[in-house]
Amino acid sequence: MNKKPLARFPALRLRRPRQTDWSRRLYEENHLSTNDLIWAVILKDGKNIREPIAAMPGVFRLSPDEAVKAAIEARDLKIPALALFPYTDAEGRTERGEEGINPDNLMCRTARAIKDEVPEIGLMADVALDPYTDHGHDGIMRDGEIINDETVDILVKQSITQAQAGFDIVAPSDMMDGRVGAIRTGLDAAGFANVQIMAYAAKYASAFYGPYREAIGSAGVLQGDKRTYQMNPANSDEALREVALDLAEGADCVMVKPGMPYLDIVRRVKDEFGAPTFVFQVSGEYAMIKAASDNQWIDGERAMLESLLAFKRAGADGIITYFAADAARLISKRP
Template sequence: MNKSPFARFPALRLRRPRQADWSRRLHAEARLSPDDFLWAIILKDGKNVREPVASMPGVHRLSPDEAVSAALEARDLGIPALALFPFTDASARTPGGEEAINPDNLMCRAARVIKAEVPEIGLMADVALDPYTDHGHDGIMRDGEILNDETVEVLVKQSVVQAQAGFDIIAPSDMMDGRVGAIRAGLDEAGFGHVMIMAYAAKYASAFYGPYRDAIGSSGVLKGDKRTYQMDPANSDEALREVALDLAEGADSVMVKPGLPYLDIVRRVKDEFGAPTFVFQVSGEYAQIKAAAANGWIDGERAMMESLLAFKRAGADGIITYFAAEAARKLLK
């Protein structure tokens, strides 16, 4: 006996709702909006700087004044927030990444000027040491080992400095154990109980980060790899443990990174915890679409929108992406 609640063909024809544009829109299960995006922005020191990133067509390193222009564009497009990342020249990097806790570093200066000009835009700060260390790792290194607890102490100081500069969301991307709880305590003690934490909770040791490392100046300095602290791409259950720990330590939201290769993780995290779940469409994902489109192999605009929709379908509440402005313009047409 057929126990399905649905009729069978030919009484049931699933093509019926697909036959007209109005009907496809009416039956759509997932929707995209500019409200879903955090626009990933690469910063660089200087003035009137719009320096192309060779491995990421359409992405530029922006000086703080140009970042203000991006913030104004984001506001006008309905994009709620920017996610900022700093390019650091090799000459400014040190073994301990001391520039990370400089209250007048590039990230802090950019945050202050953006908030002065566009106070209604949200700002997310990447918290990690890899843009500032001369070895390119996310933590303090001794004899080839990344030191967890010593790194966490620095990350707390970095977070407080960023909160003082005006960042609304602190996003630790380092994958050190215990850093979310320590940062929450440090922010609260410093009077920043209102500042949110978005934990890079399930961040994988991925091959898809290459163009980003080029964009922030880390690709030429990274010694070794990050597999001792970022997650193994083979693991899924471990991601749930990481997310559970970060939520227990006080994360307001969690992130899965990268995006498209890890849609199963996004779905599992959302189903398991029901917490605000974000996904980072990383540089390699962006670059792949751009490169294939430039070669005429795919329709770049359609591929962009399809990839973003996939995140929503998988359960993501928001998407950090370099496509944010381009996609928002498309949605607003």
């Protein structure tokens, strides 16, 4: 492709195609649709619960029955899938996070309820122990160290438990080495060869996760930080190594997390591998846009859609976001 202009000003006027709406739409290089969205939903045990999350205005912890309503709304808005995350209070947490492999835990009960009512909606399960451990980490901790291989064994059990409950995608977010291959082997052996794995392949030790940790009840219990297993924000080449390993181990698709501060990583991953590439617009990104919008510092709807379009422009095939329903309503009104 010849990247040099075929003509020069004044013969060439790049403003010419921008003059009318029909022309702008015709020349549009990237397009955001409801098919690009996965709706991130926080769960809480109980019934008829829509509990506001202070750090994430407009987002609620939903009881299973309310999550079913959200799934119906997602179907009607043509959002393909929901990503579910559980809130666990301090009393429900243990050193090894055993609740994560309980076949009757909040995640599993909600998945079954949703599949009973809206079987056509896709369901994605977070695979990690941090919602269930009393120390707030994603794995087994011993003498201050996160133990990799022992954690992977539990993650395999958690993935199989989730698949049995009806989840279509398991998404290991723990960043343990070797977990994708172990989960793939475990799922296949248990008869779940068609359950997909979306690997949190390039997950950074980011400051943008703060509101989420409040949302799932981890903020007050986290001991230390997660830098021994989540990636250094200074590194880019390392992300490609992580993605290569996860794809080689059987990941169906990969994810970059967070989103906006890591658009360069999304672009590099997509260019390097050409594999289905997703991005997570995390809680801190959501909270910043909402806070600025609520204070009337920015046009919230335009900023929301612009941020989502940026992921598409960077090469993402899909976006996990708390904005999914709001964005879908606006997209549905477009010509």
